[in-house]
Amino acid sequence: MREQFTYDALPGRVVFGAGAARTAIADEVARLDATRVLLIAMEQEEPLARKLTEPFAERIAATFTAVRPHVPTGVAEDARDLATAAGADLLLSIGGGSTTGTAKAVALTTGLPIVAVPTTYAGSEVTPVWGMTKGARKTTGVDQRVLPHCVVYDPDLTLTLPVDLSMASGLNAMAHCVEAFWAPRRNPISTLVAEEGIRALGRGLPAVLDEPAGVGGRADLLYGAYLAGSAFAVAGSGLHHKICHALGGAFDLPHAQTHAIVLPHVLAFNAPAAPDATRRIAQALGRADAVAGLAELTRQLGIPSGLRELGMHESQVDEVTDLVAPGVPADNPRRVDRPALRALIHAAWAGPPPHGSDATSTHQGQT
Ligand code: NAD
Numbered sequence: 001m002r003e004q005f006t007y008d009a010l011p012g013r014v015v016f017g018a019g020a021a022r023t024a025i026a027d028e029v030a031r032l033d034a035t036r037v038l039l040i041a042m043e044q045e046e047p048l049a050r051k052l053t054e055p056f057a058e059r060i061a062a063t064f065t066a067v068r069p070h071v072p073t074g075v076a077e078d079a080r081d082l083a084t085a086a087g088a089d090l091l092l093s094i095g096g097g098s099t100t101g102t103a104k105a106v107a108l109t110t111g112l113p114i115v116a117v118p119t120t121y122a123g124s125e126v127t128p129v130w131g132m133t134k135g136a137r138k139t140t141g142v143d144q145r146v147l148p149h150c151v152v153y154d155p156d157l158t159l160t161l162p163v164d165l166s167m168a169s170g171l172n173a174m175a176h177c178v179e180a181f182w183a184p185r186r187n188p189i190s191t192l193v194a195e196e197g198i199r200a201l202g203r204g205l206p207a208v209l210d211e212p213a214g215v216g217g218r219a220d221l222l223y224g225a226y227l228a229g230s231a232f233a234v235a236g237s238g239l240h241h242k243i244c245h246a247l248g249g250a251f252d253l254p255h256a257q258t259h260a261i262v263l264p265h266v267l268a269f270n271a272p273a274a275p276d277a278t279r280r281i282a283q284a285l286g287r288a289d290a291v292a293g294l295a296e297l298t299r300q301l302g303i304p305s306g307l308r309e310l311g312m313h314e315s316q317v318d319e320v321t322d323l324v325a326p327g328v329p330a331d332n333p334r335r336v337d338r339p340a341l342r343a344l345i346h347a348a349w350a351g352p353p354p355h356g357s358d359a360t361s362t363h364q365g366q367t
Contacts, residue, residue, distance in 0.1 A: 005187035010233055012126060013150040014226065018215050021117055021154035025092070026056045028115050028150045034090030036061035038083045038112075040103050041094045043067075045119060048157070049094040052117070062086035069098045069255075070133040070248070076105035083110055090115065093148075096169075097122030097255075104130040104146035114148040120161055121169040121221055123176055123229025125151045138249040147233075153226060155218040163212050167301040168256035170205045170221050173228035174198065175240055175259040178267055178294070180228075181277035182333050183235035190235040191280075197227030198284035205301055238329045239336060240266040243345060246323040253310050260303040261310070261348055264295040268354035269344050273334035278357050295353035306351025317346050 015024040029037060036059070041049035043065045053060055064079045083091070083106050093103035094117040101124060103114045108130055116125035128147040131140040158166070180186060180194035201224035207217030243262055247253045268291045271278045278290045287293025304310060321342045328336045336344075347354070 007187045016153040038088035039063045045095045071101040096120035097124045100124040116148040119157045121225035126229040127233035171260035172256040173225040175263045176228035176232035179240045180231035180235040183238045186235040194231035200224030202285045264353040265348040270333045271357040292356040307349040
């Protein structure tokens with residue numbers, strides 16, 4: 001008998017394919033009857049954005065390039081002011097998660113539709129989650145208004161993404177998939193999507209490392225990133241994301257590397273209490289053991305082995321534990337008391353990654 005579940009499917013149109021950006025963006029802008037588009041792109045991606053929007057340049061009413069990581073509130077306000085001044089009727093974001101995040105911040109208050117053209121594997125373009133930072137603290141929220149109406153995925157656009165960023169960003173997507181197995185709104189559909197995401201990312205990551213200019217590997221990674229974002233959008237986030245958000249907000253650690261380092265530790269912690277998830281993750285990775293397989297993959301991909309390599313100090317482990325402890329998800333597969341949480345964060349700080357699914361000796365928490 002199948003378990004009972006609730007599945008809130010999210011709306012959104014996806015156009016996927018190598019070369020799609022050259023034709024599909026213009027089609028999608030026309031489909032939405034937009035004539036005054038606010039183009040949002042980082043300075044670095046502006047030449048690409050100009051080239052892609054050339055065929056419908058007359059519809060671009062203004063361009064915002066002052067995108068900054070983690071969407072500082074001042075940047076969001078500037079982008080909103082520009083949207084109003086330009087009389088924008090559509091937001092077109094071309095870039096990574098920071099660019100999509102800036103478009104979302106504008107949509108949050110204006111209700112303007114977004115066409116998103118991702119150039120990294122962040123996955124934000126298929127989630128209704130927004131995030132903004134003020135000082136060292138990040139605020140996130142969920143609002144359907146920020147969910148892009150259409151996403152154009154073109155693996156060709158990711159060919160220039162440096163290999164280290166591709167690996168870290170792809171592993172960040174992997175974190176969304178793994179976490180989807182025990183996230184609060186998980187259901188059989190989001191789990192299926194996550195499982196297929198792990199399969200695509202597990203194939204794409206080593207392929208892109210071997211051949212960064214290979215479109216096949218890039219397509220696998222981008223497809224995996226899309227599935228990862230979709231699974232995360234429906235299932236939500238759990239223990240892993242709580243830890244990573246605290247680390248990113250408090251110490252400004254790089255988002256994707258932080259995810260890649262912490263993930264095997266959270267999986268090792270939860271594995272004894274989540275055997276079905278662990279079995280399916282291992283199968284999707286094509287490895288005998290999920291924890292060892294994931295840890296081996298991160299090593300193979302050159303991810304730093306511990307948070308200390310990112311500049312975090314051991315004395316900050318307690319601070320992070322204090323930040324995370326009040327928000328630990330009640331339905332995490334394994335009970336997380338403060339000593340267990342501290343041990344997990346300390347292990348992720350120290351590295352190396354855990355060895356296998358039975359690595360309970362690393363973490364002393366109760367199940
Ligand atoms: P990013 O958007 O900050 O981009 C990182 C760097 O990569 C930038 O310097 C950018 O110019 C460069 N870059 C982007 N595309 C490139 C390309 N194709 N070639 C060469 N360089 C390129 O980083 P990101 O990892 O994409 O996004 C991280 C942000 O996204 C974080 O703020 C994170 O919180 C957010 N995020 C949000 C969600 C959500 O659901 N709301 C999900 C995932 C990530």
